[in-house]
Amino acid sequence: MSTAAAPASSVPAGARSGWWEAVQPAARDPILGVTEAFLADSDPKKVNVGVGAYRNDEGKPVVLECVRKAEQIIAGKQNMEYLPMGGLVKFNDLSVKLAYGDTAPVLEEKRVAAVQTLSGTGACRLFADFQKRFKPDSRIYIPVPTWANHHNIWRDARVEAHTFRYYKPSTRGLDFEGLMEDLKKAPEGSFVLLHACAHNPTGVDPTADQWKEMSQLFKSNGLFPFFDMAYQGFASGDTVRDAQAIRIFMEDGHQLACAQSFAKNMGLYGQRVGCLSVVCDNSQQAVNVKSQLQQIARPMYSNPPLHGAQIVTTVLSDPELKEQWYKEVKVMADRIIGMREALKSNLEKLGSSLPWKHITEQIGMFCYSGLTEDQVDRLTKEFHIYMTRNGRISMAGVTTGNVEYLANAIHEVTK
Amino acid sequence: MATSMALNEIAVSSASSVASKMSSKPAMKKFVGFHTVALSTKNASFPSVKCAAKVNMAVAVDVSRFENVSMAPPDPILGVSEAFKADTDATKLNLGVGAYRTEDLQPYVLKVVNKAEQLMLERGENKEYLPIEGLAAFNKATAELLLGADNPVIKNGQIATVQGLSGTGSLRLGAAFIARYFPGVKVLISSPTWGNHKNILSDAGVPWSEYRYFDPQTVGLDFKGMIEDIKAAPNGSVILLHGCAHNPTGIDPTPEQWEAIADVLEEKGHMPFFDVAYQGFASGSLDDDASSVRKFASRGFEMFVAQSYSKNLGLYAERIGAINVILPTADLAARVKSQLKRLARPMYSNPPVHGARIVANVVGDSVLFDEWRAEMQMMAGRIKGVRQKLYEALLSKDKSGKDWSFILKQIGMFSFTGLTKSQSDNMTDKWHVYMTKDGRISLAGLNLAKCDYLADAIIDSYYNVK
Numbered sequence: 001m002s003t004a005a006a007p008a009s010s011v012p013a014g015a016r017s018g019w020w021e022a023v024q025p026a027a028r029d030p031i032l033g034v035t036e037a038f039l040a041d042s043d044p045k046k047v048n049v050g051v052g053a054y055r056n057d058e059g060k061p062v063v064l065e066c067v068r069k070a071e072q073i074i075a076g077k078q079n080m081e082y083l084p085m086g087g088l089v090k091f092n093d094l095s096v097k098l099a100y101g102d103t104a105p106v107l108e109e110k111r112v113a114a115v116q117t118l119s120g121t122g123a124c125r126l127f128a129d130f131q132k133r134f135k136p137d138s139r140i141y142i143p144v145p146t147w148a149n150h151h152n153i154w155r156d157a158r159v160e161a162h163t164f165r166y167y168k169p170s171t172r173g174l175d176f177e178g179l180m181e182d183l184k185k186a187p188e189g190s191f192v193l194l195h196a197c198a199h200n201p202t203g204v205d206p207t208a209d210q211w212k213e214m215s216q217l218f219k220s221n222g223l224f225p226f227f228d229m230a231y232q233g234f235a236s237g238d239t240v241r242d243a244q245a246i247r248i249f250m251e252d253g254h255q256l257a258c259a260q261s262f263a264k265n266m267g268l269y270g271q272r273v274g275c276l277s278v279v280c281d282n283s284q285q286a287v288n289v290k291s292q293l294q295q296i297a298r299p300m301y302s303n304p305p306l307h308g309a310q311i312v313t314t315v316l317s318d319p320e321l322k323e324q325w326y327k328e329v330k331v332m333a334d335r336i337i338g339m340r341e342a343l344k345s346n347l348e349k350l351g352s353s354l355p356w357k358h359i360t361e362q363i364g365m366f367c368y369s370g371l372t373e374d375q376v377d378r379l380t381k382e383f384h385i386y387m388t389r390n391g392r393i394s395m396a397g398v399t400t401g402n403v404e405y406l407a408n409a410i411h412e413v414t415k
Numbered sequence: 416m417a418t419s420m421a422l423n424e425i426a427v428s429s430a431s432s433v434a435s436k437m438s439s440k441p442a443m444k445k446f447v448g449f450h451t452v453a454l455s456t457k458n459a460s461f462p463s464v465k466c467a468a469k470v471n472m473a474v475a476v477d478v479s480r481f482e483n484v485s486m487a488p489p490d491p492i493l494g495v496s497e498a499f500k501a502d503t504d505a506t507k508l509n510l511g512v513g514a515y516r517t518e519d520l521q522p523y524v525l526k527v528v529n530k531a532e533q534l535m536l537e538r539g540e541n542k543e544y545l546p547i548e549g550l551a552a553f554n555k556a557t558a559e560l561l562l563g564a565d566n567p568v569i570k571n572g573q574i575a576t577v578q579g580l581s582g583t584g585s586l587r588l589g590a591a592f593i594a595r596y597f598p599g600v601k602v603l604i605s606s607p608t609w610g611n612h613k614n615i616l617s618d619a620g621v622p623w624s625e626y627r628y629f630d631p632q633t634v635g636l637d638f639k640g641m642i643e644d645i646k647a648a649p650n651g652s653v654i655l656l657h658g659c660a661h662n663p664t665g666i667d668p669t670p671e672q673w674e675a676i677a678d679v680l681e682e683k684g685h686m687p688f689f690d691v692a693y694q695g696f697a698s699g700s701l702d703d704d705a706s707s708v709r710k711f712a713s714r715g716f717e718m719f720v721a722q723s724y725s726k727n728l729g730l731y732a733e734r735i736g737a738i739n740v741i742l743p744t745a746d747l748a749a750r751v752k753s754q755l756k757r758l759a760r761p762m763y764s765n766p767p768v769h770g771a772r773i774v775a776n777v778v779g780d781s782v783l784f785d786e787w788r789a790e791m792q793m794m795a796g797r798i799k800g801v802r803q804k805l806y807e808a809l810l811s812k813d814k815s816g817k818d819w820s821f822i823l824k825q826i827g828m829f830s831f832t833g834l835t836k837s838q839s840d841n842m843t844d845k846w847h848v849y850m851t852k853d854g855r856i857s858l859a860g861l862n863l864a865k866c867d868y869l870a871d872a873i874i875d876s877y878y879n880v881k
Binding site (some may be wrong): 024067068072075083084149155189271275285287294298299301305308 | 528725733756
């Protein structure tokens with residue numbers, strides 16, 4: 001109970017005292033806390049390979065040209081009225097076309113319930129709450145490792161969470177046997193969280209054949225596929241290719257759900273634009289499911305923010321802007337692929353005896369370096385290099401200007 | 416064999432059965448349990464299949480997990496606008512959702528907002544993630560707007576401010592905090608109150624009950640009932656209060672009544688939770704509309720305050736607001752802020768930047784700030800004007816001597832007309848006047864030209880419909 005010179009006390013004797021005793025300072029968020037620490041560092045050589053936000057080769061944030069154009073187009077044109085609870089309808093339509101394909105049968109049959117969400121986080125949370133409400137005894141299976149916030153989301157939604165093996169440290173690749181073994185043990189009716197492409201934090205994705213095998217297992221064992229797709233287009237540079245896992249499952253007739261984010265692939269991080277879609281039996285059920293998703297959104301934020309959704313809608317519905325977007329997304333993906341090659345070749349040139357081929361085999365924004373927590377701490381303390389303590393390097397923060405320094409530092413702490 | 420695929424589970428139609436009381440569907444019980452179930456589907460293509468250890472492959476793929484999800488009832492407030500849009504009658508009037516309209520009944524984007532957006536476009540700012548707690552410049556501005564920049568609470572850092580998704584999102588963060596840190600503590604809400612308050616508290620897992628507020632006899636405040644109910648609540652409850660322009664009634668306590676309310680809260684060790692959605696919009700003055708909150712702060716209360724910029728800056732669509740917690744020390748404020756962030760992260764990670772920048776730009780520029788004040792006065796003034804005209808129209812048409820002055824005494828966007836549900840239905844069905852079924856009309860959707868028509872509709876519904 002505070003004893004500081006507080007204004008006249010509002011807690012008389014006999015009444016509830018010390019409202020706030022139980023409130024401890026929360027630990028720093030393991031990901032977002034890294035940037036906080038980086039910003040506080042004054043060393044000129046400092047490097048931020050922490051949070052997954054794209055940087056250009058000068059290490060600067062980028063606003064896509066197609067986005068700037070879209071903003072000019074919409075400037076002053078719209079009113080600020082509340083969106084419906086499910087968000088901008090045209091945005092939802094364009095979003096699901098991007099995910100499932102323009103002519104996907106489920107779309108033509110209107111079997112997809114889609115709502116605009118607060119980026120990928122909001123889409124996952126809405127689905128987790130929906131899962132809890134309608135399948136309260138079901139489990140969620142989460143890969144090891146995964147984006148840390150996945151656990152927070154399903155935990156706050158009070159869904160029972162289990163894990164399945166995913167990353168194999170010895171190969172720095174996929175532990176496919178472990179994955180299949182663990183998922184075979186999941187009870188029927190379990191929900192499984194899958195990263196559609198560019199797995200975060202490892203960058204390790206299943207092959208098409210492995211996805212197909214997983215799809216068969218899900219069918220035979222009655223497992224529900226929930227795809228978190230935060231990097232469509234950003235992983236390979238090709239939006240169709242990056243959605244192949246989803247398309248494989250769709251071909252096999254799964255009724256899946258998908259959380260999409262436009263934070264990375266359209267650089268709209270701070271605008272919080274995403275979409276949650278759920279494939280249903282038929283169009284009536286899609287209407288029902290959408291109405292229930294809205295029911296969950298209403299007491300969380302009432303309706304989603306407009307600006308980012310308008311940008312996405314403008315870009316995706318204008319053929320020229322859409323073409324420009326495809327090109328810009330490929331530039332980002334290619335720069336990252338180039339940096340992967342540079343980091344690997346620098347480490348090899350330095351004579352590192354450790355294997356580094358995983359750097360170029362992994363895909364997307366992140367590289368799971370295999371560095372230990374102690375090594376990561378040394379990188380920060382001695383070299384002012386910031387990354388999350390699981391050894392995840394955000395390749396988006398690597399530039400031609402810092403790749404040698406980074407390689408050097410990694411070599412120093414691992415030799 | 417036990418299966419979690421309980422496909423004969425009957426879905427819950429609404430999180431809040433209170434919110435759904437307007438629905439024609441009865442709230443259905445949720446069936447939870449583990450036992451062998453017959454897998455039946457409503458779809459004629461799939462025959463009934465007995466559920467065994469492994470389900471037939473075709474059925475597993477083709478029958479959705481969510482096949483028994485029923486249609487949720489339309490939102491009682493937002494559903495009104497949807498119904499209005501579907502109506503083709505020329506005389507239709509939308510007095511449903513509380514969004515400001517001009518005299519031409521058009522949506523209004525404030526000029527300062529257009530200017531701020533133009534500035535933002537010219538600057539070409541980036542779109543990086545905000546921190547979990549939101550835009551620092553916005554958080555500073557919003558706390559100062561609420562309490563006054565020279566308020567000791569602000570000077571001493573005794574306030575935790577986190578940008579939230581407008582009023583709803585800010586209330587939700589506060590409610591989630593209460594559920595986690597004051598488990599079992601009940602929140603008392605006014606009867607009536609904004610319908611979504613109940614949903615927010617329910618979904619956050621916070622128990623709630625009501626205190627009397629609206630007196631149908633006087634169409635005014637049931638002050639005696641309010642005080643009694645707050646006194647009867649267990650010591651250390653949380654009391655949800657509307658800072659100004661009570662929604663849906665438009666009835667606010669007088670300054671003396673606020674003091675008396677504060678006395679009771681102090682006596683009982685209750686914590687106030689203010690919902691401030693209309694600061695500046697109610698009277699036209701930002702300071703006057705914050706007087707209840709400032710009074711409680713100066714009396715030393717620890718409290719929650721949720722703010723929204725939807726109405727006063729017309730930023731409905733951009734979801735900008737804040738949750739504030741006023742505390743005895745700066746250290747506590749830091750701890751509480753860190754825990755609010757932990758609640759926000761698994762909800763949406765970090766809040767949207769656009770609306771926050773608009774507010775920060777308007778408040779941060781003295782010219783724009785003055786222009787904003789003028790536009791707020793204009794909006795509040797227009798609403799006072801239609802209240803006056805409506806009152807005069809009712810007086811001239813209704814010779815029974817009924818006291819319609821509550822229209823003038825109530826403040827803000829809404830008026831609680833005292834019409835019952837069937838009378839409100841008549842307003843819609845016969846007169847194409849769209850309003851919520853609790854008798855609430857949004858004066859923001861009324862113009863001088865329609866006051867006569869509305870008066871006719873009200874008089875007809877009040878006297879001719881039971």
